[in-house]
Amino acid sequence: MSKPPVLVTGGAGYIGSHAVLALHDAGWPVVVVDNLSNGTREAVPDAVPLIEADIGDAAAMETILQEQGVAAIMHFAGSIVVPESVTDPHFYYRNNTVATHALVGAALKQGVRHLLFSSTAATYGAPETVPIDEDTPTRPINPYGWSKLMSEQMLRDCAAAYDVNFGALRYFNVAGADPKGRSGQVGKGATHLLKVACEAAVGKRTHVDVFGTDYPTPDGTCIRDYIHVADLANAHVLALEALIAEPKDSFTLNCGYGRGTSVLEMLDALDRVNGTPVKRVMGPRRAGDPPQLVAANRRLVERLGWQPRFADTDVIIESALSWERRLYQKEAATCA
Ligand SMILES: NC(=O)c1ccc[n+]([C@@H]2O[C@H](COP(=O)([O-])OP(=O)(O)OC[C@H]3O[C@@H](n4cnc5c(N)ncnc54)[C@H](O)[C@@H]3O)[C@@H](O)[C@H]2O)c1
Numbered sequence: 001m002s003k004p005p006v007l008v009t010g011g012a013g014y015i016g017s018h019a020v021l022a023l024h025d026a027g028w029p030v031v032v033v034d035n036l037s038n039g040t041r042e043a044v045p046d047a048v049p050l051i052e053a054d055i056g057d058a059a060a061m062e063t064i065l066q067e068q069g070v071a072a073i074m075h076f077a078g079s080i081v082v083p084e085s086v087t088d089p090h091f092y093y094r095n096n097t098v099a100t101h102a103l104v105g106a107a108l109k110q111g112v113r114h115l116l117f118s119s120t121a122a123t124y125g126a127p128e129t130v131p132i133d134e135d136t137p138t139r140p141i142n143p144y145g146w147s148k149l150m151s152e153q154m155l156r157d158c159a160a161a162y163d164v165n166f167g168a169l170r171y172f173n174v175a176g177a178d179p180k181g182r183s184g185q186v187g188k189g190a191t192h193l194l195k196v197a198c199e200a201a202v203g204k205r206t207h208v209d210v211f212g213t214d215y216p217t218p219d220g221t222c223i224r225d226y227i228h229v230a231d232l233a234n235a236h237v238l239a240l241e242a243l244i245a246e247p248k249d250s251f252t253l254n255c256g257y258g259r260g261t262s263v264l265e266m267l268d269a270l271d272r273v274n275g276t277p278v279k280r281v282m283g284p285r286r287a288g289d290p291p292q293l294v295a296a297n298r299r300l301v302e303r304l305g306w307q308p309r310f311a312d313t314d315v316i317i318e319s320a321l322s323w324e325r326r327l328y329q330k331e332a333a334t335c336a
């Protein structure tokens with residue numbers, strides 16, 4: 001069966017660019033739409049067209065979907081920083097929920113029948129017990145989580161009413177870089193723990209702030225389930241195949257390994273891999289952070305036949321660190 005064109009929104013960003021690589025490697029025709037607010041042209045392979053547009057522009061999206069003959073959309077574009085969503089919620093509802101509404105409208109008008117959506121563990125809020133399965137009540141504790149949950153609900157209702165199916169993949173904490181070194185996290189003003197810690201390890205920062213040491217966890221710092229971005233990208237290819245194979249079925253799946261790692265454990269592992277300790281500064285809690293998020297991933301494994309290949313924490317860290325070293329050398333060469 002020939003593979004139809006797939007639109008990847010946010011494909012110039014961190015996770016989207018890895019999905020583009022996974023799709024491209026698997027022989028899918030791909031087109032990327034990104035407004036480059038947090039993505040880079042270099043993240044998109046030369047062989048893949050990148051159209052600079054905003055997904056909230058329904059008319060532009062309709063034209064792109066029609067001209068490119070798009071059959072399915074992987075929708076990564078959005079704003080992603082939890083504390084920023086607390087200080088600027090209106091922007092988060094606009095760029096995540098309202099823009100998704102525009103994109104879905106364009107897709108419905110153009111007869112695109114498969115939608116794969118980047119959702120998040122933040123839809124669960126702060127559940128008291130882990131691991132978290134997909135039946136855990138969704139009670140976000142920050143506007144980012146709400147903006148994503150509202151989009152999920154819109155997709156669920158649209159799939160019930162129209163000839164379209166959807167997959168919502170609820171990512172836990174995405175980390176690492178392409179094992180072949182083709183992409184990684186770039187983003188200006190990084191906020192993610194491993195990215196920040198790697199920047200400190202290569203000398204771009206003086207230290208890492210540890211946000212909160214009084215959480216109800218064994219070492220007092222927050223626990224997260226860090227998933228390698230290449231394993232997550234492969235889950236997207238499998239999810240796309242499932243949506244096309246069973247057009248009446250939609251699904252919502254957690255994406256994580258089912259393993260919790262605290263902030264301090266992550267920093268210890270980085271120090272071990274790096275061989276030199278990164279300075280830590282213990283500080284107060286950051287707004288909007290739940291104490292622990294760990295995925296129950298049985299449904300992802302059973303529904304999609306997903307088999308993680310890069311789950312080892314050291315493998316995640318090594319890939320992130322070697323990407324960061326390369327970025328640093330490139331930046332140093334540009335400045336020289
Ligand atoms: N990074 C994580 O740990 C994580 C966890 C859970 C969910 N997610 C979700 O995954 C998706 C991708 O996240 P990421 O970490 O790759 O972030 P990212 O910022 O690297 O990528 C997002 C991309 O979308 C683009 N974009 C933003 N708004 C746009 C708009 N209105 N129109 C067109 N392009 C737009 C940005 O320029 C960027 O390239 C997001 O939807 C995010 O909410 C990320």
Ligand SMILES: O=c1ccn([C@@H]2O[C@H](COP(=O)(O)OP(=O)(O)O[C@H]3O[C@H](CO)[C@@H](O)[C@H](O)[C@H]3O)[C@@H](O)[C@H]2O)c(=O)[nH]1
Nearest residue numbers: 080082120121122172173191192193196209210211222289
């Ligand atoms: O410099 C830092 C950065 C982070 N942290 C802590 O590290 C943990 C992880 O934080 P971060 O890497 O910023 O990720 P999250 O805030 O957990 O959010 C990520 O993971 C969520 C799913 O779990 C996604 O929804 C979000 O999009 C994604 O940004 C949290 O406890 C933070 O307080 C620090 O202590 N110091």
